[in-house]
Amino acid sequence: xxxxxxxxxxxxxxxxxxxxxxxxxxxxxxxxxxxxxxxxxxxxxxxxxxxxxxxxxxxxxxxxxxxxxxxxxxxxxxxxxxxxxxxxxxxxxxxxxxxxxxxxxxxxxxxxxxxxxxxxxxxxxxxxxxxxxxxxxxxxxxxxxxxxxxxxxxxxxxxxxxxxxxxxxxxxxxxxxxxxxxxxxxxxxxxx
Amino acid sequence: xxxxxxxxxxxxxxxxxxxxxxxxxxxxxxxxxxxxxxxxxxxxxxxxxxxxxxxxxxxxxxxxxxxxxxxxxxxxxxxxxxxxxxxxxxxxxxxxxxxxxxxxxxxxxxxxxxxxxxxxxxxxxxxxxxxxxxxxxxxxxxxxxxxxxxxxxxxxxxxxxxxxxxxxxxxxxxxxxxxxxxxxxxxxxxxx
Numbered sequence: 001x002x003x004x005x006x007x008x009x010x011x012x013x014x015x016x017x018x019x020x021x022x023x024x025x026x027x028x029x030x031x032x033x034x035x036x037x038x039x040x041x042x043x044x045x046x047x048x049x050x051x052x053x054x055x056x057x058x059x060x061x062x063x064x065x066x067x068x069x070x071x072x073x074x075x076x077x078x079x080x081x082x083x084x085x086x087x088x089x090x091x092x093x094x095x096x097x098x099x100x101x102x103x104x105x106x107x108x109x110x111x112x113x114x115x116x117x118x119x120x121x122x123x124x125x126x127x128x129x130x131x132x133x134x135x136x137x138x139x140x141x142x143x144x145x146x147x148x149x150x151x152x153x154x155x156x157x158x159x160x161x162x163x164x165x166x167x168x169x170x171x172x173x174x175x176x177x178x179x180x181x182x183x184x185x186x187x188x189x190x191x192x
Numbered sequence: 193x194x195x196x197x198x199x200x201x202x203x204x205x206x207x208x209x210x211x212x213x214x215x216x217x218x219x220x221x222x223x224x225x226x227x228x229x230x231x232x233x234x235x236x237x238x239x240x241x242x243x244x245x246x247x248x249x250x251x252x253x254x255x256x257x258x259x260x261x262x263x264x265x266x267x268x269x270x271x272x273x274x275x276x277x278x279x280x281x282x283x284x285x286x287x288x289x290x291x292x293x294x295x296x297x298x299x300x301x302x303x304x305x306x307x308x309x310x311x312x313x314x315x316x317x318x319x320x321x322x323x324x325x326x327x328x329x330x331x332x333x334x335x336x337x338x339x340x341x342x343x344x345x346x347x348x349x350x351x352x353x354x355x356x357x358x359x360x361x362x363x364x365x366x367x368x369x370x371x372x373x374x375x376x377x378x379x380x381x382x383x384x
Binding site for chain 1: 197198213223225228229232233235236237238271273274276277358359360361362364365366367368370371372373374375377378379381382383
C-alpha cells in the first residue's frame, strides 16, 4: 500500500447539476440524513472531507444550520460523535470550486474525479481496479455522488473515471445515495 | 453455492428492545428513510422481506401510512420503483413473531438469527464466514439490525450468531443503521 492513506480521498454530494426522473437537469433539495450518513461514513473510513455541493444559497444556509445545531447547539453536548463527523462537511457552490479547494489542499498533486451511478457504462471501472489505483498512484481522489436521479451525462463525461454500478443479485438498481455511498466506500477503502 | 439463494435471507429492523445512549432499554421511533433505504437494499440484493419491528401501535400505523402512500397513493404512479421495494416490508410487534412468520414461510428449515452491532465481541463471526455458512448450510437467516444505540445485550445473547462490527480505517464506529445495513448486505450477499 506504499504511503497511501484514505486521507487523500474526498466525497462530493452533488445537488446541481443532477437529473430528475425525466432526465432534465435540476437542483435538488438537501436531505438532512444525507449529511449525517455521509459524514459518519467519511469519518469511519478516514476520508478527509465531504463536499455538499449546491448553488442555492438557501440550501447552503440549511446545511450550515444543520451542522451548527450539532457543533454549537444542543446537539453538540447531547451527541459529540455527530459533531466529529459533521466537522468533515464543506459547502461548495459547484463541483469545480470543490476540486479547486482539493487542489489547494494537495499542492503539486493530481486530483482525479470519479463519477458514480447506477447505469451500466462501457467506460466504467471495476471497484478493485480503483482500489489498486488509489493504493499505487499518488494524488487525491474525489468520489462524486449524485442526488435525485443521478449525475448528468455532462458530469459523467467530464470525470476522469467512472465507477462500475453496484449490482446485487437482481436487476433492481435503485439504491439510495446513502446506501450507495456506504457500499462504495466499503468496497474501495474497507478492510475486513 | 449449491442451490443457495438470497431469498432465504431476511432483515429485521428492531425498534424495541434497543438501547438509548445511556444503555437503557427503550422503544425508538420509526424513521421514514430507514424504510425506504432498507427495502431498496433488500430488493437490490434479493432479500425476501424486511421486518420492521415495533410494539407501538401508533408506530405500526405510521409504517402502514408511509407504505400505502407509495403503494396506493400519489407515490405509486410517481415512482413505482419505491412501491416495488416497500412491498418487501412486513410489520411485526416483536422479534419472536417475525421469527415465527419466517418459520412458517420456510417449513422444516432451521431459522438462524444473526445480531449486528458496532461493538467488538469475542463471539463475533467474520463476514466471510457468514457468507460461506449461508452458501453451504440450508435454512433461513434473519439479520437483526438495531435502531437508536443498538441491540440490547439480551437480544445479542439470544441470537444464534453475532456478526463482526464494521471497521473502517479509524476507531470511529458510529455508522447510521442505513449505512451499516448497506455494507453488511454487500459483504454478505454482494458480488462485484
